[in-house]
Every structure is written in C-alpha cells, then in structure tokens.
Amino acid sequence: MSAKLMVGTELAAEMVARAGERAKKLVEETGVQPCLATVLVGDDPASATYVRMKQNRSKKAGIGSRSVVLPAATTTEELVAEIEKLSADPAVHGILLQHPVPAQIDERAAFEAIAPGKDVDGVTMHGFAAMAFGEPGFVSCTPGGILRLLQAYDVPLEGAHAVVIGRSPILGKPAGMLLLASNATVTYTHSKTRDLADIVRTADIVVAAVGRANFVRGDWLKPGAVVIDAGYNEGNVGDVHFEEAAEVAGLITPVPGGVGPMTIALLLEQTVEAAEALTRAVSETVAHQLDHLS
Numbered sequence: 001m002s003a004k005l006m007v008g009t010e011l012a013a014e015m016v017a018r019a020g021e022r023a024k025k026l027v028e029e030t031g032v033q034p035c036l037a038t039v040l041v042g043d044d045p046a047s048a049t050y051v052r053m054k055q056n057r058s059k060k061a062g063i064g065s066r067s068v069v070l071p072a073a074t075t076t077e078e079l080v081a082e083i084e085k086l087s088a089d090p091a092v093h094g095i096l097l098q099h100p101v102p103a104q105i106d107e108r109a110a111f112e113a114i115a116p117g118k119d120v121d122g123v124t125m126h127g128f129a130a131m132a133f134g135e136p137g138f139v140s141c142t143p144g145g146i147l148r149l150l151q152a153y154d155v156p157l158e159g160a161h162a163v164v165i166g167r168s169p170i171l172g173k174p175a176g177m178l179l180l181a182s183n184a185t186v187t188y189t190h191s192k193t194r195d196l197a198d199i200v201r202t203a204d205i206v207v208a209a210v211g212r213a214n215f216v217r218g219d220w221l222k223p224g225a226v227v228i229d230a231g232y233n234e235g236n237v238g239d240v241h242f243e244e245a246a247e248v249a250g251l252i253t254p255v256p257g258g259v260g261p262m263t264i265a266l267l268l269e270q271t272v273e274a275a276e277a278l279t280r281a282v283s284e285t286v287a288h289q290l291d292h293l294s
C-alpha cells in the first residue's frame with residue numbers, strides 16, 4: 001500500500017470532546033442541556049445500530065437523547081405528527097430521522113416536518129438551500145464530515161477536479177455543493193454515467209457515495225488522487241476496493257474508521273450549536289418582552 005490513510009476516528013473524537021465542552025458550558029451558564037431526538041422507523045438492524053451509536057456518543061458528550069421508535073407499518077401522517085411534536089418541544093434541540101424509512105413513507109415529507117432550527121442532520125430543503133447559497137445553517141453530516149477531513153489533511157481544494165460518484169440528496173449532491181463552495185471544479189457522476197472510469201481517472205479528488213460495495217477499482221484512479229470512501233455497505237465494506245485503490249491513491253479514507261465517525265461527530269457538534277442558538281433566541285425574546293413591560 002502506498003497511499004497515506006486519512007483517519008477519521010481521532011479527528012472525530014476531538015470534535016466530540018469539543019462538543020462535550022461546549023455542552024457543559026451551556027449547562028453551567030444556562031441550565032440547558034443540549035438534547036438530540038432520534039427517530040427510527042422499522043426494524044432494519046443497520047439503522048438501529050447507527051441510531052444506537054449516535055445515542056451512545058451523545059451521552060459521552062453530555063448531550064441528552066430522546067428516542068422515538070416507530071413500527072415498520074407507520075404511515076407518513078403518523079411519522080410527520082411525531083416529528084412535528086419534537087419540532088415544537090422546547091426541550092429538544094436537534095432532530096434526526098434515520099434514513100432509510102420504510103417504502104410506504106414519503107421520506108421527504110417526513111424530513112420537511114423537522115423545524116429548520118433543529119435540522120442538525122442537514123436533511124431539509126431549507127438546510128440544503130442555505131448550504132447552496134452559502135448562508136448559515138446546518139450541513140448534511142457526511143458531506144460536512146468529508147470537508148472537515150479534507151481540511152484536516154490539508155488537501156488543496158481550490159482548482160482541484162473533484163469527481164463525486166452518487167447524487168443522493170443527503171450525500172452525493174451536498175458533497176459536490178460543499179466542494180464547489182471551496183472552489184473545487186466538481187463533476188457529478190452516477191450509476192447511469194457513461195465512461196465512468198474514464199471520468200474518475202481525471203479526478204484529483206474522488207468521493208465515492210454510490211452505495212455499492214467495492215465499486216470503484218484501483219485502475220479507475222489517477223496516481224496520487226485523494227480518495228474519499230463514503231460507502232457504508234453491509235459488513236462495513238466501502239464503495240471503494242480498498243486494497244487496489246490504496247496502491248494508486250495518494251490519500252485514502254478507510255472503512256471503517258474514515259468518514260463514518262466524522263458523520264456522527266458533526267451531528268453532535270451541530271446539536272450543541274442548535275442548543276446554543278435556540279437558548280440564545282429564548283433569552284433574547286424574554287429580554288425583549290421584559291423591555292416592553294418596563
């Protein structure tokens with residue numbers, strides 16, 4: 001293997017520790033403990049594992065959790081009603097709806113029931129638009145985590161050609177938008193792209209987010225390319241054939257231990273940020289009302 005590893009585990013642990021310090025400070029100063037509500041629909045074991053990981057790491061950072069688990073037969077209306085309750089609950093600062101939801105549910109409608117100020121997972125249209133326009137807001141966690149990793153490893157983005165493989169609304173599309181905002185030249189590709197390997201061979205940075213195990217092969221890569229594997233296929237297998245790619249790439253993320261931990265770290269960081277912002281907004285409203293009374 002000639003590539004250097006881009007390890008997410010340690011960087012993510014530092015981010016979780018920093019989120020924990022901020023959570024502690026908020027509790028000390030205001031008595032408010034940041035709280036992340038997780039919503040899991042159905043009994044997909046992988047989704048249950050990811051939600052458990054998010055709850056465990058929240059606990060480690062001093063972030064409270066609220067857990068909503070709904071049966072696989074839940075309707076869109078029932079799910080939307082649950083999420084609307086969490087959106088209106090002042091003790092909840094962030095809401096995570098675990099993707100995917102069962103097929104009968106309109107996932108977009110469910111995501112849109114998340115109040116924009118509590119969309120710490122960056123899955124709403126408001127969050128996406130804010131990111132696309134460069135306005136303040138919460139970014140989708142895996143793309144945001146990928147950008148943090150690239151920055152931590154000093155990967156030059158300005159003018160670099162980044163090829164994103166995959167176009168899902170919470171992974172491929174926002175990953176490309178964030179790279180574009182960092183002045184990379186972005187090419188989006190997907191399962192229907194012609195001559196995909198030839199396009200990938202022109203990339204300085206490859207983001208594999210296609211959801212197919214070992215899809216990207218070593219001979220698709222330009223020597224020295226930076227390879228980000230955002231895949232999380234069954235058995236902890238990424239979208240990149242690691243052994244082949246590591247012989248050609250300059251930098252490469254492993255699976256596990258690369259992008260995955262960064263996803264959860266950013267979710268916690270954004271939950272604390274939401275709690276700080278919502279608490280600030282409440283105290284400003286109270287001060288304003290007191291001003292009016294006096």
Ligand SMILES: Nc1nc2c(c(=O)[nH]1)N[C@@H](CN(C=O)c1ccc(C(=O)N[C@@H](CCC(=O)O)C(=O)O)cc1)CN2
Pocket residue numbers: 050096097098099100121123141142170232236255256257258259260261262263264
């Ligand atoms: N609402 C969301 N749903 C989903 C998202 C998301 O960001 N928001 N992403 C994926 C799955 N996912 C989080 O939900 C996720 C997948 C994998 C990991 C991770 O840390 N994996 C570890 C290995 C797993 C293990 O240790 O058992 C790693 O890569 O090191 C985190 C989050 C789909 N759904």
